[in-house]
Amino acid sequence: MTGLFADFMIRAALAGLGVAITAPWLGVFVVWRRMAYFGDATAHAAILGVALSLMLQLPVYMGVAGVAVVMALSIAAMEKGRPGLPADSLLGVLAHGALAIGLIAVSFLPGARLNLEAYLFGDILAVSWSDVAVIWAGALAIIIVIGARWQSLLTATVNPDLAWSSGLNPDRDRRILTLALALLVALAIKVVGALLITALLVIPAAAARPLSRTPERMLGSAIAVGAVSAIGGLVMSYVLDSPAGPSIVAVSVALFALLRLVPMR
Amino acid sequence: MRHLRGGRRVTRLIEAQGVSAQYGPTPALRGVDFHIDGGEIVTIVGPNGSGKSTLMKLLVGALPPSAGGIARAPGLRLGYVPQKLAIDPTLPLTVDRFLDLPRRRPAAARAAMLDRVGVGGLGSRALNDLSGGQYQRVLLARALLTDPHLLMLDEATQGMDQRGSADFYALIEELRRETGAAVLMVSHELHVVMSASDRVICLNGHVCCQGTPELVRSAPEYRALFGTGTHGALALYRHEHDHSHDHDHDHDHDHDHDHDHDHDHDHDHDHVRGADHDHAAQSDTARNTDATRPSRHDAGPVVSTLPGLVEPLTDQPSDGGLTRTAHCPTTKAPHK
Numbered sequence: 001m002t003g004l005f006a007d008f009m010i011r012a013a014l015a016g017l018g019v020a021i022t023a024p025w026l027g028v029f030v031v032w033r034r035m036a037y038f039g040d041a042t043a044h045a046a047i048l049g050v051a052l053s054l055m056l057q058l059p060v061y062m063g064v065a066g067v068a069v070v071m072a073l074s075i076a077a078m079e080k081g082r083p084g085l086p087a088d089s090l091l092g093v094l095a096h097g098a099l100a101i102g103l104i105a106v107s108f109l110p111g112a113r114l115n116l117e118a119y120l121f122g123d124i125l126a127v128s129w130s131d132v133a134v135i136w137a138g139a140l141a142i143i144i145v146i147g148a149r150w151q152s153l154l155t156a157t158v159n160p161d162l163a164w165s166s167g168l169n170p171d172r173d174r175r176i177l178t179l180a181l182a183l184l185v186a187l188a189i190k191v192v193g194a195l196l197i198t199a200l201l202v203i204p205a206a207a208a209r210p211l212s213r214t215p216e217r218m219l220g221s222a223i224a225v226g227a228v229s230a231i232g233g234l235v236m237s238y239v240l241d242s243p244a245g246p247s248i249v250a251v252s253v254a255l256f257a258l259l260r261l262v263p264m265r
Numbered sequence: 266m267r268h269l270r271g272g273r274r275v276t277r278l279i280e281a282q283g284v285s286a287q288y289g290p291t292p293a294l295r296g297v298d299f300h301i302d303g304g305e306i307v308t309i310v311g312p313n314g315s316g317k318s319t320l321m322k323l324l325v326g327a328l329p330p331s332a333g334g335i336a337r338a339p340g341l342r343l344g345y346v347p348q349k350l351a352i353d354p355t356l357p358l359t360v361d362r363f364l365d366l367p368r369r370r371p372a373a374a375r376a377a378m379l380d381r382v383g384v385g386g387l388g389s390r391a392l393n394d395l396s397g398g399q400y401q402r403v404l405l406a407r408a409l410l411t412d413p414h415l416l417m418l419d420e421a422t423q424g425m426d427q428r429g430s431a432d433f434y435a436l437i438e439e440l441r442r443e444t445g446a447a448v449l450m451v452s453h454e455l456h457v458v459m460s461a462s463d464r465v466i467c468l469n470g471h472v473c474c475q476g477t478p479e480l481v482r483s484a485p486e487y488r489a490l491f492g493t494g495t496h497g498a499l500a501l502y503r504h505e506h507d508h509s510h511d512h513d514h515d516h517d518h519d520h521d522h523d524h525d526h527d528h529d530h531d532h533d534h535d536h537v538r539g540a541d542h543d544h545a546a547q548s549d550t551a552r553n554t555d556a557t558r559p560s561r562h563d564a565g566p567v568v569s570t571l572p573g574l575v576e577p578l579t580d581q582p583s584d585g586g587l588t589r590t591a592h593c594p595t596t597k598a599p600h601k
Contacts, residue, residue, distance in 0.1 A: 032356040155367040158350055158358070165325035165345035165417065166367045205355075212357045213391065 008125055009234065015127045015135050016230035016248060019184075019191045019200065022139040024208075024222035025146040026181055027201035028215065032157050036202050037088050038075060041095035042178075043185050043197040045071035047102030050119045050189070054109050060119075061134055061186045068182035071098060076178055099194070122193035122245030124234070131190055138187045142180050149173055154215055192245040199249040204229065207256035210263065225255050276303035278341055278415050278447055279324055284333035286319045293319040295471055296333070301415065306441060306448040308458045310481075311468035312490055317451045318348070320468065321419050324449070344413025344446065346404045348420040352392060360395070361388040364407050378406045382436060397424040401433060409440065416440070418450045434461050455482075455491060 030039050046064045053063025075094060079087055106116055118126070127135075146153070156163040156170035163170045181201075188197045208221030233248030240247075281299040285292055294316040301307050311317050322328040323335060325345055352358060364375045379385050382402040387395065395403060401421055408416055418437070422430035438461055441448050452458040465482075466475040473486040481487050 032353050034353065151365075151367050151369075157356065158352055158363070158366060159347045161322060161325055161327045162345050162347055162350075163367065164322075164327035165343040166411070168367060209355050209357065213359055214357055214362045218357055 009238070011127050011129060011132055012124045012234055012244065013231060014132045015191055016124055016234060016244075017227055018132070018135040018139045019188045020204070020226035020230035020248070021223045022142050023184060023188070023200040024204050024219055024226050025143055026177065026184055027205035027226075028208075028219050028222060029153060029157065029177055030181075030198075030201045031205040031209075032215075036198060037091035037095065038072075039181060039198040039201050041075055041091045041098065042068050042072045042181055043188075043194050044095045045098035045102065046185050046189050046194040046197075047119060048098055048105055049102075049186075050194075051102055051105035051109060054106075060189065061138075064189050065182055065186035068185045069179060072178040072182045073175075076174065102194075118193070119189060120193045120195050121243060122189070122191050122196065124191045124244045124248075125237075127190055135187050135191070138183055142183060145176060145180060149176055153177065192248060196245055196249050199252070200226065203249065203252040203256050207252065207259045210259050225252060225259075229255060276338060276414075277301075278303060278338050279335065281323065281330075281335045282333055284320075284323060284330045284335060286316065286323060286328060287331045288328075292331075292470065294323070297468075297472055299324075299466070299472070301447055301449055303414065303447055304441070304445055305464065306438070306450070306462045307464045307466065308450045308452060308462040308478075309466045309468050310452060310455050310458070310487075310491075311473075312453070315469045315490075317468055318419060321417065321451055325417065338414070341415065342411055342413045344408030344411050344416045346401070346408050346416070346418040346421050348423060350392075350404070354393065358392045359388070360384075360390050360392055360403050363392050363403065364388075364410060366407065368411075370410050374410065375406075378410050379403070382406045382409070398429045398433070401425065402436075405433075405436075409444075412444075413446050415447045415449060418448070418452075420451055420453070422452070434458060437461070 030036055045067050049064035049067030050060055051063075052058070052067060053060045056063070071094070075091065078090060078094075085093075103116070106119075117123075152163065152168045153173050153176075155166060155168060156173050160170040163173075184201075185194075185197055188200060192200055204222040204225040205218065207225045208218045211221045212218035229248050229252035232251040234244060236242060236251060237244040237247040242250075278301050279299070281297060284294060284297045284299070286294040297316075297320065299320070309317050309320060319328065323330055325343060326335075326337075360379070361372070361375055364370060364378070376385070376388060379388060382405050384395075384399050384402045384406070387399060387403070392400070392403065405416075405418075405421070416437070421437075422433050425433060437448055437450075440446070450458055450462070460478055462478055464475060465478050467473040467481055467484070467487050467490065469490055473490065474481055474484045476484070
């Protein structure tokens with residue numbers, strides 16, 4: 001079978017949908033808690049994870065998830081330690097530091113240089129069925145965990161002290177969110193690449209805001225925006241022969257702009 | 266469980282012993298002893314940077330003390346009313362959805378609680394669209410829905426005018442009587458808050474002094490921190506209380522009437538003028554949302570709701586005396 005419904009397109013659509021409907025579960029919190037830079041830093045560290053995976057001949061997901069977890073946890077620890085630097089500057093240092101070191105590490109690997117673009121911008125048309133399986137298993141795990149902690153995360157987002165006073169533990173919830181983000185980075189690296197993961201987190205959630213009066217509706221709208229972006233981006237990529245990952249992000253940006261015309265509710 | 270005070274069994278809700286909080290070079294709190302019992306109203310007052318908010322954070326468990334210990338009664342339910350929510354404009358939140366945090370409540374319970382605190386019918390409004398007074402009442406409603414043993418309010422009336430604050434504290438006092446919940450308030454609005462309290466703790470990095478409102482108000486340590494300019498308004502509320510004893514207090518009425526009548530008239534005048542303005546605004550809101558329901562803001566002049574603020578303090582002999590700490594300032598401390 002060829003054309004729009006070729007096997008590789010179906011795999012790409014399934015992989016893209018898996019990531020696109022999972023990212024908003026974390027993306028809404030990234031937006032509400034102003035963690036976009038945090039997402040960037042974690043995602044950029046993924047390139048270092050790619051280098052490590054190739055060096056140690058591990059599956060790329062494992063290396064990326066491992067490095068992303070370490071990165072996310074060390075950011076959280078450094079923010080708590082207050083090094084006399086604003087959080088966004090600190091994250092800027094870490095995000096680009098991780099990216100630069102990752103790029104250098106990859107450049108030392110024979111043959112990996114050719115693949116670099118795939119890890120920076122994704123190569124969704126090349127995903128295998130086992131990639132699709134990994135993506136959906138991880139997606140399900142993220143959705144279950146965030147769904148189970150939803151009320152608690154929301155309370156902590158509204159006011160951490162209020163969460164503490166209710167017997168919840170906002171620190172633990174934040175760690176859960178952090179680990180889920182690291183897992184999402186690992187899932188998304190083949191779909192949109194390290195540089196555009198934050199876009200999948202932030203843009204659908206931001207686009208959904210004008211449509212929503214409650215947190216749950218914002219999540220639902222963001223999932224819809226994400227799904228339409230994934231499919232629309234793939235179609236655009238097929239029709240225009242444009243790179244798939246950037247096309248998905250471009251469609252979500254177009255939806256964001258369109259929904260800005262809706263008066264804020 | 267309505268009244269645990271007055272010679273009956275007293276439940277210790279929270280006790281802090283020798284608590285310090287030091288996370289940077291300078292300690293926010295050092296060696297603070299604190300307790301609150303069932304049914305009590307305790308107010309913590311202190312200047313900016315005196316560690317009031319830090320103490321609240323320690324008590325709700327948001328911060329670990331760097332020294333000392335905090336014990337809570339097993340199964341203690343806290344109804345926390347934060348000073349301000351950090352709700353990002355990107356987070357859409359209606360009043361009803363907020364009341365469902367951290368646990369979902371039946372719609373009828375939410376509506377009834379909004380009614381009870383005087384903001385009935387606002388359930389579908391966006392939280393960020395509320396006025397300052399409505400906002401605080403919604404925060405209070407959420408805390409009450411948890412059926413708390415202890416209601417904790419952090420600067421709950423910041424941004425309200427004097428009339429709004431007085432109404433709010435009158436409501437707190439009513440709720441305390443209805444539910445038997447203890448109340449812990451943090452405030453700098455000494456004149457209104459202090460008169461409602463069984464016990465006032467004057468904080469400035471450590472406990473400067475504590476006791477009944479009258480004793481703390483006249484303590485040199487307190488005056489060193491706050492000056493003497495605020496007790497006129499306290500006198501006003503006590504004065505109003507003298508003229509309306511028509512509600513059912515179930516305790517004796519021997520206040521010390523040591524207020525200053527010169528102050529009364531000035532403050533009374535300003536107070537009523539400011540109040541009328543606010544009254545009109547709040548009543549409009551109430552009518553817009555529900556034309557038939559009698560709003561508490563329409564219930565007549567404010568003085569009728571104020572007497573509840575003044576509690577007899579003599580039924581607690583153990584707290585009758587002013588407690589001082591050795592290293593208290595008796596001259597005005599340099600603070601922001």
